[in-house]
Amino acid sequence: MSDKLFIFDTTLRDGEQVPGCQLNTVEKIEVARALEDLGVDVIEAGFPVSSPGDFNSVVEISKAVTWPTICALTRAVENDIRVAADALQYAKHKRIHTGIGTSDYHIRYKFNSNREEILERAVACVSYAKRFVEDVQFYAEDAGRTDNEYLARVIEAVIKAGATVVNIPDTTGYCLPGEFGAKIKYLMEHVDGIHKATIATHCHNDLGMATANTMAGIINGARQAEVTINGIGERAGNTSLEEIVMICRCHHELGIDTNINTTKINAASRMVSSLMNMPVQANKAIVGRNAFAHSSGIHQDGVLKNRESYEIIDPKDVGIDENSIVLTARSGRAALKHRLHILGVDLDKDALDKAYEAFLRLADKKKEINDDDVLMLAGQHHRANHRIKLDYLQVSSGVGIRSVASVGLDIAGEKFEACASGNGPVDAAISAIKVIIRRNMLVKEFLIQAINKGSNDVGKVHLTVEHDGQQYYGFSANTDIIGASAEAFVDAINKFVR
């Protein structure tokens, strides 16, 4: 049988401490509802004494959310605790989170105090909070750098005073995973009455170890993880909810379950990122844009044969429709064939080889190949069967001079060349082609567009040519827009010839 890990989400408190991430009450309610939907056990809704706005948000979240416990943070200060209790009055399930710094850094420099006095204040704040609510969580701020023996004394005393949850924060993100795990184990083994309370972890990511430390804590007996969506929080952030939840889910052997509906993770991540104007880094585990994107040929081939070759999580499990096979110059034929198939184009081996050659040429010029590019490449392959082909094109143009083009055409295997000038490079190229084909073909419509954006983009050219009252449509796409224009003209001529 699995043990339950309580998920305590502090996106709206520690996460909201991030500069630029402040939300108004309406936005906080939106996030709180998403957290409830996700299945978190506790929502830390704010620090009510800090401002009227934060107080009001805790009140409104308490009214808006039903199932999760609503928690409010305080210092070991009676007024903070009274204000928090007041803010929580409408909460169906309520918790006060109070505490004080226990490391020598905090005791000496923040409080100008000593260990005994701080121990007394810790007990006093828990006892005071117990007058207002049954569920009182105590935090020993900077527990990561607190001497274990002293920490155990404080924790034992606050549990005696009625703390239901004891939070062991690695406030500065300093601990090594082995060290943090050993700290939790020490408390499990040395604190009388430890089983009366739940041990919580609250790890910061200053050295990139927040998730590893939280897992070390859980493995050694912690049963509440304090986390935020996307790992946001003070400085380098907190442990991210999505990582802890998915680690527990992937590693069944740990025997740890959470209440989280993982299929809602991606939507919650996007909501928090957009409301807080905090982009998620592309390579962020679970929720980053590239977390399920495969871009190199060997990986793509492996994933297409069997997803699990390179994926330990089914993207659907976290609310992402499917993995993405990103086409780049490092992709192989398997990936190109797969994308073409999705787009409704199935090529035989020869055709695929030709399209792949063209693909590599384009991919070396463009970082990422999108669906329009792929369709264009498939179209270019069909052009290989054209009777008239553009052999080469050279154009000289500039400001204050007339453009001149020289063109080579291959017409059914025979080579032709011509030169012409024009009022611009496209006009010069098309005039030179007309010299060879000796037909009165008029360009009636000409449209050129970039597929996406950026100066390295592929330009698409659509044009209509008129001859003898008939219209012929031509298309091409190329990073060289003059070349694309000439190719589109030749495409139209081929239709006329046919």
Ligand SMILES: CC(=O)SCCNC(=O)CCNC(=O)[C@H](O)C(C)(C)COP(=O)(O)OP(=O)(O)OC[C@H]1O[C@@H](n2cnc3c(N)ncnc32)[C@H](O)[C@@H]1OP(=O)(O)O
């Ligand atoms: C690790 C964490 O994330 S803790 C949470 C951090 N979040 C916040 O600080 C946001 C909310 N904070 C605030 O709005 C304000 O700081 C307030 C309202 C709490 C206090 O404001 P002020 O009274 O102006 O005090 P100020 O912020 O300048 O200094 C903090 C005071 O609290 C004391 N303090 C800090 N932590 C605690 C604690 N856990 N218990 C008791 N006192 C504490 C400090 O020693 C300092 O007291 P001093 O002025 O006597 O030296």
Ligand SMILES: CC(C)C(=O)C(=O)O
């Ligand atoms: C208030 C406490 C839990 C905190 O945020 C920390 O120690 O990092």
Ligand SMILES: [Mg+2]
């Ligand atoms: Mg914190």
